[in-house]
Amino acid sequence: MRIKDTYENTIVIQKSIFITRIFRVDSISMVEEKLAEIRKKHYDAKHNCYAYILGDNQEIQKASDDGEPQKTAGAPMLDVLKKNNMTNILAIVxxxxxxxxxxxxGLVRAYSSSVSECLKLATLYDTKLQTKFSLITSYQGYNTLLKVIPYITLEDTSFTDQVLITGSLDIDKYELFKEDLYKYKINGDTLTKLGDFQVEVPIEE
Known part of the structure; x- marks a missing residue:
């Protein structure tokens, strides 16, 4: 899962103030940029601990205690991100x-709960695979397509003596789409698969 925006939360434990921010990041350079930004903003803070995960399969992971006792800050923060199946995310406390x-x-609980509470504020997104396609059909076929096939998204349509359609749909519906084109006589022979891609969709609570 991913986030798209930046979220911030503050909690106070035994007079210590824990300010948590979570960022959407897509590269190590973005991580370094955000870390530099927070370190500059909070130059007078005792600690700026962090954890991040990058990659579709969470292949890049790193955590830092930034002066706190070993494995009491960065590691529990990273554990929270992993348990929530997050990626492309940076948490700084x-x-x-x-x-x-x-x-x-107490430190482990403080840092892990700081990140957990901040994640509760976030809108989460998951990824799914879609397929892009092109199709040439008649005007009658185009009108039929609009009426009987609701699971595709039309992205571009050109009208000449025929109708050239470019669109997309969930990858697991592509075979059904081919069957429906023949079923409703919408010139399925002209269907061309243009490639697969990922899209992010919000997770409904």
Whole structure:
């Protein structure tokens, strides 16, 4: 799952202030840019801990405790992202120390809950595969297509002596589409598959 926007949340635990931001990132350079931005903004903070995941299969993962005891900040933040099946995401938690030591267990809970609470604010998106196609048909075939095949998206239509259609549909409906073109006599012989691509769709709660 992915996010598209930036979200921010603040919690206070034992007088320490934890400011969490989650960003949509698509490259390591974007990660570095956001980290530099937050470090500059919160130059006076005790810690700017982070975790990020990149790639369709979550193949790039990294976390940093930024001075907190080992595995008490970045690792639990990363665990939250992984448990929520997130990718292309960067979480940064800025901590202003409140003078009270939280202990290892307290830090793990603080950093993990900070990211969890921030994720609750986010609109989440999942990816699905679609196929782009072109089709040449008659005006009658075009009108029939509009009436009986609701699961395609028309992207471009050119009208001459025939109708040239470019559109897309979910990849798992492509075979059904071919069958329907012949079933409704919409000149299925001219159907051309132009390629597959990913789209992001919001997850309904």
């Amino acid at each position: 800025t901590r202003y120390f409140g003078g009270i030591l939280l202990g290892a267990g």
